[in-house]
Amino acid sequence: MNWIKPILIAGIALLIFQAQAQKPKSYPAVTQELAAKIMAAPASKTPHSLAVVPFTATPSSQQSKAFGEYLTETIIGSISGQPDKLKLFERTRMDAILKEHEFILTDLMKPAAALKIGQLAPIDAILSGTYTKLKSYIEVSARMIDVTSGEITMSYVGRIKMNKNMATLFTQTNVVAEPVDKSKTNNNTVQITFNGSTNAPSKTQAEICKEKADAFRPHLNDLSTPEKISAVVAEAIKTPFENACGKLHYDVMYAFTRFKLDPEPYKNFLLGTLDTIAYPAGDDRAYEIVRYLATDNAVDSREWKSGFAAMGKVGNYYLSNYVTQLIGKADTPEPEQKNRIKQYFDLAAQHKLGLPRALTFEVAYVEMMEGLSKNQPLRQFVYETYSARLSPDEKLKATLFSELSSMYKEEPNPQRKTELIGWLAAFVNANEYAKAHEQLYEFAWHFKMTYYETTNAEIRRNYPEADLKILVQRCRDKFSNYALLTPYPSQKEDRINFCVKYNVPIPGVIPTQEEADAILKGNNLAEQLRVMKLLAISETPPVKLESTLVNLLNKKSLEDKATMNNIQTLAISVLGNLRTTNPKAIEYMLAVLPHYSNDTEAAKEALVKIGKPAVKTITTRLDKTTDQEGGLQFQLITILGKIGKEAASAEKSIQRILTITRNTDVRYAAEAALQAIGN
Numbered sequence: 001m002n003w004i005k006p007i008l009i010a011g012i013a014l015l016i017f018q019a020q021a022q023k024p025k026s027y028p029a030v031t032q033e034l035a036a037k038i039m040a041a042p043a044s045k046t047p048h049s050l051a052v053v054p055f056t057a058t059p060s061s062q063q064s065k066a067f068g069e070y071l072t073e074t075i076i077g078s079i080s081g082q083p084d085k086l087k088l089f090e091r092t093r094m095d096a097i098l099k100e101h102e103f104i105l106t107d108l109m110k111p112a113a114a115l116k117i118g119q120l121a122p123i124d125a126i127l128s129g130t131y132t133k134l135k136s137y138i139e140v141s142a143r144m145i146d147v148t149s150g151e152i153t154m155s156y157v158g159r160i161k162m163n164k165n166m167a168t169l170f171t172q173t174n175v176v177a178e179p180v181d182k183s184k185t186n187n188n189t190v191q192i193t194f195n196g197s198t199n200a201p202s203k204t205q206a207e208i209c210k211e212k213a214d215a216f217r218p219h220l221n222d223l224s225t226p227e228k229i230s231a232v233v234a235e236a237i238k239t240p241f242e243n244a245c246g247k248l249h250y251d252v253m254y255a256f257t258r259f260k261l262d263p264e265p266y267k268n269f270l271l272g273t274l275d276t277i278a279y280p281a282g283d284d285r286a287y288e289i290v291r292y293l294a295t296d297n298a299v300d301s302r303e304w305k306s307g308f309a310a311m312g313k314v315g316n317y318y319l320s321n322y323v324t325q326l327i328g329k330a331d332t333p334e335p336e337q338k339n340r341i342k343q344y345f346d347l348a349a350q351h352k353l354g355l356p357r358a359l360t361f362e363v364a365y366v367e368m369m370e371g372l373s374k375n376q377p378l379r380q381f382v383y384e385t386y387s388a389r390l391s392p393d394e395k396l397k398a399t400l401f402s403e404l405s406s407m408y409k410e411e412p413n414p415q416r417k418t419e420l421i422g423w424l425a426a427f428v429n430a431n432e433y434a435k436a437h438e439q440l441y442e443f444a445w446h447f448k449m450t451y452y453e454t455t456n457a458e459i460r461r462n463y464p465e466a467d468l469k470i471l472v473q474r475c476r477d478k479f480s481n482y483a484l485l486t487p488y489p490s491q492k493e494d495r496i497n498f499c500v501k502y503n504v505p506i507p508g509v510i511p512t513q514e515e516a517d518a519i520l521k522g523n524n525l526a527e528q529l530r531v532m533k534l535l536a537i538s539e540t541p542p543v544k545l546e547s548t549l550v551n552l553l554n555k556k557s558l559e560d561k562a563t564m565n566n567i568q569t570l571a572i573s574v575l576g577n578l579r580t581t582n583p584k585a586i587e588y589m590l591a592v593l594p595h596y597s598n599d600t601e602a603a604k605e606a607l608v609k610i611g612k613p614a615v616k617t618i619t620t621r622l623d624k625t626t627d628q629e630g631g632l633q634f635q636l637i638t639i640l641g642k643i644g645k646e647a648a649s650a651e652k653s654i655q656r657i658l659t660i661t662r663n664t665d666v667r668y669a670a671e672a673a674l675q676a677i678g679n
Helices: 003-023 025-042 063-080 091-102 105-109 111-120 205-221 226-236 245-258 266-277 284-293 301-311 317-329 334-349 361-371 378-389 394-410 414-430 436-445 451-460 467-476 477-482 489-501 513-520 526-535 543-552 560-579 583-591 598-610 612-623 627-660 663-679
Strands: 048-052 086-088 125-133 137-146 152-161
Touching: 003 627, 025 063, 025 137, 025 152, 048 063, 048 091, 063 086, 063 125, 063 284, 086 152, 091 394, 105 111, 111 125, 111 137, 125 152, 125 334, 125 627, 205 226, 205 245, 226 245, 226 266, 245 266, 245 284, 266 301, 266 583, 284 301, 284 317, 301 317, 301 334, 317 334, 317 361, 334 361, 361 378, 361 394, 378 414, 394 414, 394 436, 414 467, 436 477, 436 489, 467 477, 477 489, 489 526, 513 526, 513 543, 526 560, 543 583, 560 583, 560 598, 583 598, 583 612, 598 612, 598 627, 612 627, 627 663
Parallel strands: 048 086, 048 125
Antiparallel strands: 125 137, 137 152
């Protein structure tokens, strides 16, 4: 029985641990804990594309859409800003998919529903969750599901302490209906009495509303004439658009949108309803009405007035959606659009935009830019006009850079793109923040060519190198200062190479030509190899080093022959970039052609770059070849062919080889070279 005591101790310890694990914590502690688990969850690839859907109340919990939205937005804010690890799928796009396919949010905790979502949206995983309000705390449950495999990659349960601030996000229901005079009731009347009444209703309000919607829906099956449309409108507006029985209006708006109908009486009815909604942020009717009104991309002054009034009472969860509908999509004259944007920012400057607390000017700016994400001209107008009024923190500075880089990529006009690169350069020079070095170099990598020509064509269109050179020229100090800030050696090497290529000095790392000359004349092979690698990628040929590089070609090393060969191969490449005319260099290049190694390839490329000054020496060597040197003949003739018309003096020598050779490869090369030289 001695084994019982240890088991009891272990069991008690486990219970204590579980009790501590389930101890309610503050709201920030729980949300940060959940965000950390999300970021640490295993992913099939990096960056991971994640869709976050709204957290919903469990059936046993008191309903509160406000808390669910607040929790969802907090989580999104906590895990955003790390695009190298995680890409967040746009919420508005996911909301549209969920609505179109009639998903129930609570079902999204199940792998089967997640798999179906994966077929509809370009995402890797989905995060969903529920919450339950209890007396002293709110229990939050979350799951992240891989939409390809259905595997649950992360699960979480936490408890949030209930306090006064949390309590305000939950709606308290305490309804008492007026006594009903049975003598005046008709078939549609329902007796509803709460708080202890003994008169039980014959039907619930939900049942009555469903019957009403079901009875109305057939009216939408025939919209073939103006008279029938008017009849539908007349019947629909008999029912107020309330969150109870007014849900039939969602069907009406859907049908009218689908068939591109816009009856004026119904629009006026919706505008009247919109004007009565006190708190649009927590009321689906407001946004659905605004979206319906903007379907035709024409927002007139009456629609703008009501929509703008609603916008002023929306917090930062949905404000960008209102901007999209009322400004971003609207096919309105440019002066009127800019005037509406001014009204928006004037309201923000007066601290009158947003409920329950007014938004800062900075948050209002971000919401505006998000809302205009598909409207390139207006995004540029807002940045140019209002960004100077911002007092950005670290996060907003990073957001502003992302906005600028996005506007640059999406701008189709080359001249305007060059103007935008100037904006970006000015921003980089004016702002210091933690992510600045990452964002600047990440933007520069977009200009880098690949091995695929189809991809390169797109890169040249979206990221012309001439603009990158302007950015480097204007932000030379920033590129230099930021090059060594990364902790990753490979990334640091990439940044140094970038600076070498675009002639950005990094004191102590990239040597000047004078410093390079001294190193190359010394005996430290490791340093010489490092310097030669930098010189080989530089776009600025080191003219002053030509004689030193030529001398390197004849240098020998008893200690490290392999390193010396690498140095000399790089010297050949650099001399080719210099288009050297030095006879010793050209002779050396010809001498290494039979090696069939790295220096051979470097020599062939260098001789083609040198061109005409090398033709005489190449031709002389070709004339001295024998039948047994078919490989060398092939190389020399190919080089002359690639030089082209400037190798015209070699035609006679190539023709001679063509007439006497029995090597089919040499014959083919000779014929091709003669064609290239003659064209």
